[in-house]
Amino acid sequence: MSRTTTPAATPKAAAPAASVPWEELVTSALLGTDRRPPEDLSGAGPDGTAAALLDAAALHTVRRRAGLLPAAASPRPAVAPDDPRPPLPEAARGRLAQLLADRAAGSGGRRGTAPDLTELIPQWLAAANLHGYRAPDSALPALLDAARARTDLRPQTLEFAGPRGLWLAGLNPEWKFALRGASGSALLPSPDDAEAVRRLWEEGLFAERIALLGTVRAHDAEAARALLATTWKTERAEDRLMFVDSLRTGLSADDEEFLEQALADRSRNVRATAAELLSALPGSALARRMADRALSCVSPGLTGDEPFVAVEAPHECDEAMQRDGVAPLPPSGRGERSWWLGQLVEAAPLSVWPARFGGRGAAEIVGLPVADGWGEELHAAWCRAAVRQRDAGWARALLGPPSTPPSNAPGTASLAERAKLLAVLPPAERAVWVADFVAAHGLSEAFQLLGVCPVPWAPPLGRAVVDALDIARDAGSYPWSFSGVMGLAERCLDPAEAARLEVLTTTPAEPADASPGANGYWTEAFQRLVSTLRLRATMDSELSGSPMG
Structure with missing residues (x-):
């Protein structure tokens, strides 16, 4: 006895759905099935038509994906350059991870007596660069993210990240800012390679071109001016402004002829910047x-x-x-x-x-x-x-x-x-002048002046600031008015001062005319100051590879 095979049933909507062009489905979805129902799917009522449209779109999507041809593989990135600098000591590597994690988590709200780790990142980077360490490869993404979020971190971060950090920045458009500080990096051609320099100057991104100009200028200022002159008349006004401003670095009498010509530029900002630079000569x-x-x-x-x-x-x-x-x-x-x-x-x-x-x-x-x-x-x-x-x-x-x-x-x-x-x-004279200013006038007008003093503060300046803070507390002054100076002290005082400041962490009797709770705030602030100085001392010892005893 023969058996008859019956083909599997096909959903009723499959054939009509497949016949509706994709563009018509998109048009109906945008305008609404009540205003523009697809011709082959109409007749099922508003809700039925909408459901049929979604089914048809799903069918088309599967067909389009199934028929998609694989794209040609992109060329692999160039191999990351070597960084011959020594690696971080293990303890310092763990500290860096802690600092970057605290930055990512955020540090809003009241800190109490705990140090503000995010404010210690610049000092940690400066110390690591002083020792000549290279950044761990695994930390490069977090470092570049931190520098992207905080422009004050960029110079030190890029120095620490080194050639591998710049190589990585070239692979992510969000890190293109790093190329502006890439002067002399492995990402840029050698200043002696005239053809490669010309090609990047004519075809590169603006960030690459400004970095290239700085590299060539550091190598040969005359060649940099000649390079700039080749495209000067076709540059955008905002780019011409940045190029002129870049001449501040290494400004000399040899730049006068070019800057004199820029005085006739059609951009007012370019003319003003050129005049400013000329007046500095x-x-x-x-x-x-x-x-x-x-x-x-x-x-x-x-x-x-x-x-x-x-x-x-x-x-x-x-x-x-x-x-x-x-x-x-x-x-x-x-x-x-x-x-x-x-x-x-x-x-x-x-x-x-x-x-x-x-x-x-x-x-x-x-x-x-x-x-x-x-x-x-x-x-x-x-x-x-x-x-x-x-x-x-x-x-x-x-x-x-x-x-x-x-x-x-x-x-x-x-x-x-x-x-x-x-x-x-000079830095030493600056610190002495501000120390005498604080001793004479207190801290209420000293914040901006303290910000230009070299770090760590010289002993006379550090003592003057701490003494002024102690006097303000004893006088019952409103403590929150000095939070900015206290934050500066945490970052700028010499860590060796921690032991001498221990006496300030106790809570004295509160003056009758003081703000309620002021003494508690002062005590908390001094405790945070001392704990921050001790943490900075520990960080220094970790970077030097000689743990504190």
């Missing part, structure tokens, strides 16, 4: 032009018996001044003439003023009275000039003695501007 033609203009505005007073400074601010901002970087329109609230005067004096070489004022030195000139209320504007411009030209003598004169209250300072009362002046002084 006291021997440049622009500096001489600005000196002539400034000397015509500021002169010794010619009346009376006592010497003074006479000022006649410009009455117009002509085209020549604008070409040399003088912005014609003042900010809101500033007068035109004072705005123009400040820019002229700021750009003039400070070396022209002693001859103008009969051989007087910077301190004597700054001490002269200024007629007609121009003193604040003139001194502020001299402050900016001292910072731009890195003139320690003028910075010292404009800061005045640290015992002088900021409101009576010879240069400017602005603490931000005074911090910039301090940064011009």
